[in-house]
Every structure is written in structure tokens, then in C-alpha cells.
Amino acid sequence: QKEVEQNSGPLSVPEGAIASLNCTYSDRGSQSFFWYRQYSGKSPELIMFIYSNGDKEDGRFTAQLNKASQYVSLLIRDSQPSDSATYLCAVKTSGGYQKVTFGTGTKLQVIP
């Protein structure tokens, strides 16, 4: 089992719809969770981070964390063509050997 898993996509949604991106992780003790957006040929850009169970909202973005089920999601409301990018989930593991592991990303396509 990979430490951080994401569906590679592409996930296609129509403009104005809600895009739901999911990420599962294997380390039950993981503490910090990050979502990055990466446009083709560009560097990863931080969108949100979440530490506690529940929802965290920032504008059109909502991160949802469920530690019991070991998943973290990113919802994008009112999706725009400019949201088309690859979304990377990153998880900071717990324990003696701590590290941040990135998933391979989900490619999102917002169709006008």
C-alpha cells in the first residue's frame, strides 16, 4: 500500500460544478495534511492545510479531514477553467521517522 494515494484522473467536471478530490493515507498517526495545486510546467503552489478532523474553508476551497477513515478531501466549489491543474496531496507522518510524503496527484479538467 502506498503511503499517500490519489486517483490520477483526469477528473472532468463542468464549469460551475463542485470538484471533489480525494486522498487516502496509510499512517494512522499522520498529523498534518496539505493540498497543493500544480499547473503544467510550474511549481506546486499551496492551496490549503488542515490539522484537525472536520472541514476547513477558504473561499471556494474546502478541505475535509477524517482521521478515523484516513482520508482527506479537497472540494472546489464553482469550478472554473483556471482550476484545471494537477492537485497534490501531502501528508506528514508521525512517529520516530517523520516525513512529508506527496501523492502522485489528481489531474482536474474543468470543461467550459
Added chain:
Amino acid sequence: DAGVIQSPRHEVTEMGQEVTLRCKPISGHNSLFWYRQTMMRGLELLIYFNNNVPIDDSGMPEDRFSAKMPNASFSTLKIQPSEPRDSAVYFCASSLQGLNQPQHFGDGTRLSIL
């Protein structure tokens, strides 16, 4: 405010040559990370510094790779000798302190080894 600054943006060199990538973290950030990104393997952590001290270099592929952080505002990643399989985009990132804080990435260096 200036973000993470990397140089060069692009590097093309022949196999066997020494390659040096440079990074200036965001001022005030105490942690610095070097990543490599390829289509096949995604984003891989190579090495992580905290307060200029290497904390985790388990991702460094082999002895051909070395990284230094002589002061809080500068780091280098060196490959000697370079090989075609080292071709990738290399990112530097920094965070305020450690792994719990979000990381901010530079624009990357696109490295091609011929």
C-alpha cells in the same frame, strides 16, 4: 515578498559534468527541502535541512548527489558526475519551521543531462 529563488531555471549539460543547483529560501524560514520531480516517480524528497543542519538525506539517490546549506539564506544541490537518468525538475522549498508548516516552492530547475 520574495519567494523561494532557484537558479538556474534551465540547465543542459553532458553526461559526466558537474551540476550545481542553487536555492535561496524565504527570509525567516528555518527549514529547506530539495525535491526531484519526474513523470514516473512524481515528487520525491531528496534532503531536508532544519536550521542549516541536514535532518533527513535518505532520499539522496547515491553518492553522486550532495547538498549543503552554509547559511540560512543559501543552499546548493550538486550532482557529480551527472548521468542522463538525473534529468528531472528539481525544486527547492522552504517552511517556517519543520514538517508541520506548509512548504513554499521555488520555480524549479529543469535539468537535462545529454
